[in-house]
Amino acid sequence: MVASKPDEPDITDTVSMTDVPLIDIRNATIYRGSTRVFENLTLKIEQHEPAAILGPNGSGKTTLLKVMNRELYPMRQNNASVRILGRETWNVWDLRSHIGIVSHDLQARYRDNTSGLHVVLSGFLSSVGIHGSLAGRISAEQKSRAREIMEALGVGALMGTELRKMSTGQQRRCLLARALVHDPDTLILDEPTAGLDLAASFDYLTRIRQLSEGGKNIVLVTHLLNEIPPEIDRVILLREGKIIADGAKDAVLTEKNLRHTYGTDLRLAKIDDYYLAYPADG
Numbered sequence: 001m002v003a004s005k006p007d008e009p010d011i012t013d014t015v016s017m018t019d020v021p022l023i024d025i026r027n028a029t030i031y032r033g034s035t036r037v038f039e040n041l042t043l044k045i046e047q048h049e050p051a052a053i054l055g056p057n058g059s060g061k062t063t064l065l066k067v068m069n070r071e072l073y074p075m076r077q078n079n080a081s082v083r084i085l086g087r088e089t090w091n092v093w094d095l096r097s098h099i100g101i102v103s104h105d106l107q108a109r110y111r112d113n114t115s116g117l118h119v120v121l122s123g124f125l126s127s128v129g130i131h132g133s134l135a136g137r138i139s140a141e142q143k144s145r146a147r148e149i150m151e152a153l154g155v156g157a158l159m160g161t162e163l164r165k166m167s168t169g170q171q172r173r174c175l176l177a178r179a180l181v182h183d184p185d186t187l188i189l190d191e192p193t194a195g196l197d198l199a200a201s202f203d204y205l206t207r208i209r210q211l212s213e214g215g216k217n218i219v220l221v222t223h224l225l226n227e228i229p230p231e232i233d234r235v236i237l238l239r240e241g242k243i244i245a246d247g248a249k250d251a252v253l254t255e256k257n258l259r260h261t262y263g264t265d266l267r268l269a270k271i272d273d274y275y276l277a278y279p280a281d282g
């Protein structure tokens, strides 16, 4: 049994969830601690609209994902609103069944001795690990679902393995399995291949593409243009909390836009349906 949910109106009672955007941010001012990251941010991403968010370190990408994931809220002010799937308030339990998240923030919060299976099972509880009384809340059905997903992601052999004994790529796959336990419609991925070698990155990206082909929407934050899969057409460029460009990949990924976003000279190539940035000469 999972813990009982706080009473909250069910969105399906009032609004058809199929008709509402995944995220609809209007005039939002968002702080991290005392840092104002966004001022009057307006951004809408539809459901089933795969999107990539790019920008320099500190430009606000992770902050934006935390807003989508209801870990951060905008300042209360007139005409500001953040609606996720049509709703301004969510409880974490309900939201996790719609949006799964993989981030290194989350990865870093796990204890080194947490087993692969416990990482995945913790997705059912929206917790970090399964400690003390939490273990009793996991049903046999949830355990078998967790095992099934781990097998599908090629980490079935790591159920009893502690995180510290796994490679970064294996840890990341366990976190992806954690995000998938509720079979969410949307996956939010914050630099999912950071720290992975080329083969592990490509393997991970292939799995993400398969999930996308299976109908899941992907919102991806990355620093590597070549990691934007062909399925993602919308690209949002952020710099210092401002949207520099937002639209179809071909229109947004230009040398001019990228130079402006990153403040450095660069060249851009398109090979098949992939982009690659490299340093400009001299």
Ligand SMILES: Nc1ncnc2c1ncn2[C@@H]1O[C@H](COP(=O)(O)OP(=O)(O)OP(=O)(O)O)[C@@H](O)[C@H]1O
Binding pocket: 032, 033, 034, 035, 037, 055, 056, 057, 058, 059, 060, 061, 062, 063, 064
């Ligand atoms: N916990 C925090 N407290 C205060 N300021 C923070 C905190 N976390 C981030 N910031 C600040 O918020 C701004 C945006 O950070 P954010 O993590 O969203 O950037 P990012 O685009 O994800 O960068 P990176 O590419 O390095 O991951 C930065 O100026 C950062 O210093």
Ligand SMILES: [Mg+2]
Binding pocket: 061, 062, 063, 190
């Ligand atoms: Mg970040």
